[in-house]
Amino acid sequence: MAHPPTHPAHPERVCWGCDQYCPADDLTCGKDTVRTPHPVELFGDDWNAPSEPESPDAITRSRAIEALRSVLDPEVGINIVDLGVLYELSVQAGAIRVGLTLTSPACPLGAQIQREVRARLLALKGVERVEVAEIWDPPWSAERMSDVARSALGVGA
Amino acid sequence: MSKLAARAALITVAAIALVAVFAGLARLGIPLSFAGARAGVHGPLFVLGVFFTLISLERAVALGAALGYLAPVFGLCTGLSLVTDWAPLRPAAALAALALVLVNVALCRKQASVHMALMLVGSLNLLAANAAWVTGSAVSDVVPSWLTFFVLTIVAERVELARFVAPPRAAVRALLLLSFLVAALTVLGLLGLPSSERALGLLLALIGLWLLRYDLARRTVRQRGLPRYAALCVLSGAGWLVFAGLLLVALGLPRVGPTYDAILHAVFVGFVLSMVFGHAPVILPAVARIALPFHRVLYAPLLVLHIGLLARCSGDLALVPWLRQAGGLLNALSLLAFVAGALWARRHAAASHDPNHAFGAV
Numbered sequence: 143m144a145h146p147p148t149h150p151a152h153p154e155r156v157c158w159g160c161d162q163y164c165p166a167d168d169l170t171c172g173k174d175t176v177r178t179p180h181p182v183e184l185f186g187d188d189w190n191a192p193s194e195p196e197s198p199d200a201i202t203r204s205r206a207i208e209a210l211r212s213v214l215d216p217e218v219g220i221n222i223v224d225l226g227v228l229y230e231l232s233v234q235a236g237a238i239r240v241g242l243t244l245t246s247p248a249c250p251l252g253a254q255i256q257r258e259v260r261a262r263l264l265a266l267k268g269v270e271r272v273e274v275a276e277i278w279d280p281p282w283s284a285e286r287m288s289d290v291a292r293s294a295l296g297v298g299a
Numbered sequence: 300m301s302k303l304a305a306r307a308a309l310i311t312v313a314a315i316a317l318v319a320v321f322a323g324l325a326r327l328g329i330p331l332s333f334a335g336a337r338a339g340v341h342g343p344l345f346v347l348g349v350f351f352t353l354i355s356l357e358r359a360v361a362l363g364a365a366l367g368y369l370a371p372v373f374g375l376c377t378g379l380s381l382v383t384d385w386a387p388l389r390p391a392a393a394l395a396a397l398a399l400v401l402v403n404v405a406l407c408r409k410q411a412s413v414h415m416a417l418m419l420v421g422s423l424n425l426l427a428a429n430a431a432w433v434t435g436s437a438v439s440d441v442v443p444s445w446l447t448f449f450v451l452t453i454v455a456e457r458v459e460l461a462r463f464v465a466p467p468r469a470a471v472r473a474l475l476l477l478s479f480l481v482a483a484l485t486v487l488g489l490l491g492l493p494s495s496e497r498a499l500g501l502l503l504a505l506i507g508l509w510l511l512r513y514d515l516a517r518r519t520v521r522q523r524g525l526p527r528y529a530a531l532c533v534l535s536g537a538g539w540l541v542f543a544g545l546l547l548v549a550l551g552l553p554r555v556g557p558t559y560d561a562i563l564h565a566v567f568v569g570f571v572l573s574m575v576f577g578h579a580p581v582i583l584p585a586v587a588r589i590a591l592p593f594h595r596v597l598y599a600p601l602l603v604l605h606i607g608l609l610a611r612c613s614g615d616l617a618l619v620p621w622l623r624q625a626g627g628l629l630n631a632l633s634l635l636a637f638v639a640g641a642l643w644a645r646r647h648a649a650a651s652h653d654p655n656h657a658f659g660a661v
Contacts, residue, residue: 216581218463218519219526246459247409248418250360254585278410284462295518297464 146180148190153180199233202268206231206238209262213255215245220294222255226286229277237271238263245282252276305356305587308371312352313638315378319344320631327627328620340381342438342563346445347392347429348378350571354452355399358418360586362402362409370398390433396426413475414459420482421451427489439554442563443485443499449571450540454478454506457514457533466513474509477502500547503566507540525580525593528601532577535605539569542612557615557623568630569608576601576637594644600637603629 146158157164159178164170166177181189210228211221222228222242230241240259244252256274263272287295321334322341337344352374359367373395380388403419428444458474481502488494510516514537516530543565550558580591607629614623 216525216584217460217529218515219522219524245462246412246414246456247406248358248361248403248415248456248459250357250582250585252361252585253363254588281410281412284465287463294522295463295515296521297518 149182149187150180153183156180198268199235202236202238202266203231203233205266206233206263206269209266210259213258213262215251215255217251218295220287220291222259224288224291224294226288226291227282230275236268238269238273240272240274241277242274243277243282247278302588304368305360306589308352308356308375309587309589311375311378312349315344315348315352315375315382316634318382319349320634323627324631327624329624329628336384337382342442342567343392343432344378344381345567347374347395348381350449350567350575351395351399351425352378353575354449355395355402356586357582358399358402358406362405364405367398367402367405370395370402373398392429393426393433396422396429400426412459414455417451417455417458417475417478420479421448421455424448424451424482424485427486431489437554439552439559441489443496443552444489446563446566447481447485449566450503450506451478451482453536453570453574454510457510460515461513463515464513464518470509470513474506474513477506477509481506496552497548499552500544500549502544504541504544504548507537507542507544507570510534510537511541528593528595528597529577529581531598532573532601535601536570536573536577539565539573539608542569557618560623561612561615564608564611564630568604572634573601573604576604579637579641590645590648591641592644592648594640594647596640596643596647597637600633600640603636604633607633 146161146163150156155166157166157168157177158180159173160171162171169175169177207223207228210231211223213222214220215222215225215227218225225245227243227245228240229243230239232239240263242252242256242259244255256276259274260272263269318334318337319341321331322337322339322344324331325335325338326341352371355370355374356368359371373391376388376391377395380386380391399422400419403415403422407415407419424444425448428441428448431444432438432441454474455478458471461471481499484494484499484502488496488499511534514533516533518530519526520530520534521527522530543562546558546562546565550562552562553559576597580593580597583589583591607626609626610629611623611626614620614626
């Protein structure tokens, strides 16, 4: 398969939709009505620049978020990350700070979910301290749910 | 609150529930000398000693402040005053309701919302009812307000959960309007002002239909495990609310007799107890740090509950005493079956160590 150039001189003259690289106004494949742009047009010259090597804290942060996907809101059966109640998660030298909200102040599950969050995070390698705070402002709303949560509930994404 | 205190509270609730069950059986004419003397307070035992204590315990855990636990403690005192027939302790019922009102005010201050307002209004209805009851009003006079407290509390939770599936805005407004009308209507009745029980029935039936149509349970019933079970509890409960509402519309609320029996049990067993069954596996870990892993064996008590209630209400309406008794007995058994099922599910989960079912295990 032919590899496209990473920085073509005139990306706008070509359709980049498949590996045929037809002229921009050709469109004989019938797949679309406009040509597909080159990533350099969409994201700029540094579209393929290697990202900076991640710091240990950043790696811990993404592993922490993955770990919290196993903490469920038992009422709706959706994890707290996709539910959007995880407001804040910062890592600093082995200490994690988590900010959580609840969908309602009348919900008695807060302490239970906090205990579970703490247990999951402390089980991660290199995590020494976990601090969990309750956040009530701004209130949770359904827009905070991820598409995964929406499709689990069968509501339009 | 310490784990130990919560568990002691739950054991006391269970003991009160046991007396309440036997009092109910005695009321049905099933000869049981054990609680025959308590037959007259079967309803208050369940409503104030059991259901109220569970709900206020849940709210107190949510608030997380020590003073909040006064509500369930006063609830237990009310239950114990009924069990022991010790009248000086009975005013605890009014204090319990007052404490819950204050807890709800504190929760509103944490984050105000329309569903918190509904909960607050529901607890105010309870306060009015309990104040009337401790000063001598008959159970049959205050029972519409008790019923309102439970309906509003449950509807508030469902309104909150409905946000997940975003029902039409107009539908939510309609539900709120229906609920506040229920509250207004029962307060009028409590004050002795003209109030129509038939109108109350219509409102309750519409609220039940709303839940059947728009509730989150309509979605979560398609999931598996606990969410599906909890959803079936909600939907079947909503069905009983519609049934009770329609009975009220058709027959009004006589102060005694089989119609009264059918309507009250359709609400308190069909709607409220069914919700308690569905809620327990979610709430117990949070309230008492008792992991109640879900197992499909929990469907058995739910089924027995609904079959029993069906038999009871049929017996009531067709005036067949043995059917009514059999239904009541089945309802008592459903409670026992629920406890047995929960214990069995715990043992089963301990044996299989399934981390996905171990919510509350840490």
